[in-house]
Amino acid sequence: MAAPTQTIEVPSDAELMQAQADLWRHSLYYLTSMGLRCAVELGIPTTIHRLGGAASVSDLMAALSLPENKLPFFRRLMRVLVTGGVFAADGSGDAERFGLTPLSRILVDGVVADEHHSQRCFVLGPTCRHSVEAAFNLAEWFKKELASPVPSPFEDLHGARLFEESTPLLDPEMDAVVNEARAAHDNLGIGTLLRECRDLFKGVNSLTDCCGRHGETARAIVKAFPHINCTVFDLPWLVNQAPRDGVVNYVAGDAFHSNVPPAQAVMLKLVLHHLSDDDCVKILGQCRKAVPSQKEGGKVIVIDILVDPSLGPVMFEAQLMMDMLMMVNTRGRQRDENEWHHLFTKAGFSDYKIAKKIGARAVFEVFP
Structure with a gap:
């Protein structure tokens, strides 16, 4: 006997276009995270701060010692981060200058102030390879029969628990970053x-x-x-x-x-x-x-x-x-x-x- 034909409600044209755009956003959010990680690894927030709080693309490229042929790609990265509220922008074209927002101010490193706890490592911790791999393995983790207490996907995949003495055995550099991230997060x-x-x-x-x-x-x-x-x-x-x-x-x-x-x-x-x-x-x-x-x-x-x-x-x-x-x-x-x-x-x-x-x-x- 043939299986009954299944039907589905078809979205209107406007709903279909919006659904596709929403799908793009949700599927590609990780690129915002990776763009933010890139900005932190390059030191963009700290560099803008050291350049007086505002800088052009050329100023940033020179201060960061980036190859000149990367300039158009750098503009595209900054455009995404400005749209996400990480940086502010003023002007256009060659006159465009990028500044700090409250979000990027807490990513500035090397500032001595009682209430400034740089969140640089909070970006690096959750976006590190071990954490991303654990998230990538989420579907397999859900399907597994695991005895209680149920280990996290991170623990199940890597055989170590975060913030415990087993973590340095997995990766001492990652352990240092996640502990600094936790301290920065808790102290802010x-x-x-x-x-x-x-x-x-x-x-x-x-x-x-x-x-x-x-x-x-x-x-x-x-x-x-x-x-x-x-x-x-x-x-x-x-x-x-x-x-x-x-x-x-x-x-x-x-x-x-x-x-x-x-x-x-x-x-x-x-x-x-x-x-x-x-x-x-x-x-x-x-x-x-x-x-x-x-x-x-x-x-x-x-x-x-x-x-x-x-x-x-x-x-x-x-x-x-x-x-x-x-x-x-x-x-x-x-x-x-x-x-x-x-x-x-x-x-x-x-x-x-x-x-x-x-x-x-x-x-x-x-x-x-």
């Missing part, structure tokens, strides 16, 4: 956080930055609130790399198995989105044990991405792309408020409130 906006959330630290005399790595956030907190006694708690190999400047205390341990150093408040800043729900509950439970009761001022401060479509389509898309990044490279995820509520409840907390929303992130006060 510390000043904004401290200005917008001053009440968060009101009455707090001691704080443990759980999984605080090298202590950049803790040192910024002490600088803004000198009365707070800050302790950074993280794995020995991270704590051993931290600068001993006397500003904060360091304690080595494993948040899954060791006691978190007790304090009036414990902070988890951009930690949980790298972890599975089960691992989040374990760490949150350890943090809950380290703080006094809510009546005594005890709380856990969670700073992380809060998926929320009300922020608008651009910010929401950025959050979903970050969720895909977590899915491909880690066992973690980005969570909406219901999912955060579920984690806090399962970890034994009695209540929480959102103290502040800052861009794509939220600051939670979670009470024992």
